[in-house]
Amino acid sequence: MEGSSSQSGSFSSNIISEIHDSVFSYKTASHENFFNNSILLKLEEDGFTTPDEKAKELIKELTDIKYLYALKLLFENLQNEFSPRILRDTLVALADPTPFDFYAKQSVTILELHLRTWVTVLERICFSPIVLSKELRDNVYNSLSKFAEIHRKTTQVIEIGLDNNFRSKFNQFNKQSNDQDDQIITKKRNYNIDFLLIHLRDTLHSLRDDETWFQEIIRRTKELLKAALNITPGVLSATGVDLPNDNCSILSMLTQIRKSLSFKYPVASYYVDWRIMLMIQHNLFTWSEGTETIISKKFCELVLMEHLWSFLEREWIDVTNKSILDSQTKFDEVSNKVTKALKN
Numbered sequence: 001m002e003g004s005s006s007q008s009g010s011f012s013s014n015i016i017s018e019i020h021d022s023v024f025s026y027k028t029a030s031h032e033n034f035f036n037n038s039i040l041l042k043l044e045e046d047g048f049t050t051p052d053e054k055a056k057e058l059i060k061e062l063t064d065i066k067y068l069y070a071l072k073l074l075f076e077n078l079q080n081e082f083s084p085r086i087l088r089d090t091l092v093a094l095a096d097p098t099p100f101d102f103y104a105k106q107s108v109t110i111l112e113l114h115l116r117t118w119v120t121v122l123e124r125i126c127f128s129p130i131v132l133s134k135e136l137r138d139n140v141y142n143s144l145s146k147f148a149e150i151h152r153k154t155t156q157v158i159e160i161g162l163d164n165n166f167r168s169k170f171n172q173f174n175k176q177s178n179d180q181d182d183q184i185i186t187k188k189r190n191y192n193i194d195f196l197l198i199h200l201r202d203t204l205h206s207l208r209d210d211e212t213w214f215q216e217i218i219r220r221t222k223e224l225l226k227a228a229l230n231i232t233p234g235v236l237s238a239t240g241v242d243l244p245n246d247n248c249s250i251l252s253m254l255t256q257i258r259k260s261l262s263f264k265y266p267v268a269s270y271y272v273d274w275r276i277m278l279m280i281q282h283n284l285f286t287w288s289e290g291t292e293t294i295i296s297k298k299f300c301e302l303v304l305m306e307h308l309w310s311f312l313e314r315e316w317i318d319v320t321n322k323s324i325l326d327s328q329t330k331f332d333e334v335s336n337k338v339t340k341a342l343k344n
Contacts, residue, residue: 039070051080059093065110072117075124078285084130091125094118095139097146103157108190111151115196122203127218127282132207141204144197151193198268205265206275221257221279273311280307 043054054074061067071090074080082090094117100107125132132140257276284303287294 037070037073039066040074043070052083052086055082055086055090059090062093062114063099065106065113068110068113068117072113072120075117075120078282078289082124082128084128087121087125087128087130088132088136090121091118091140092136094121095143097143097150100147100150100154103154107154108158108193111147111154112190112193112196115147115193115200119196119199119203122200123278123282126203126207137204137207141201144201144204148197151190151197155189199271199274202267202271202275205267206263206271217257217261218279218282221276222283224256225280225283277304277307277311280304 039058040054043057048054048057051074055071058067058071058074062071075082075090094114100111100114257279258272261272261275263272281304284295284300288297288300
């Protein structure tokens, strides 16, 4: 990033590579990156030892990709606990679109990382004893439209070309039609950013206004999950333990949770199952990576995979009932949907 020495350039390359690897790797990789991250290690050396102290320093430098990535790692580590004030301040800082008032080669990468960090922080708020006020939630929600416009404009500028400033000015006098603009945006659109914006919108909707409804759903999910897995400390930490296969199964638990979910504001159709999986994932990672290992990481993965496949099975039944297999185009559409679900 800053500086012109070869050492600085190499360091920046390593950071970009580290970021790229983390986006598509499993949670364990994030844990390894957390303990090896140079920014977090430097903060530790400088006397910022608590998660709150580190977060407070990192949000001062959100325009630096290295600090932004370190903040994401800090909040991804479930062993780190944050005060309500730090959670609130970090959320507000990430909801500020002001730094995105110019376009460069790394604009799309930085925007995606920024939104991924925002999602991570919002998830921690979901599972923390804090309730956002209506005013704060509305302010954060209203900033999403600004980030959506930043995404649209960045995509358009990147497609036209960053080196062609004269062409950008010339287009003011030869404005393209809306259809042409849409074609430009579609060619190099980052669909990860689209998903992250939708996810942020629906998560904010699920939090409601000044209510503890979400906390109650989380508590109920935790209790149902414990019952479904017959969890007692240490019982499932050994390898070779099969998933329970009785009336109190994972699938029956999911059905009970779905019945409990009701959203005050409209959310995307997929979001109910996605939210359930995030709640299950949070509890499983807490039980497998916490100070007291209640279940093994392997068992954690098996439970998540069962939920994922049950979701895909239901989606497949829905589309096959509509004779979608009679159309190659529609079949490809479903295939792409399944692929995206697996990647996510």
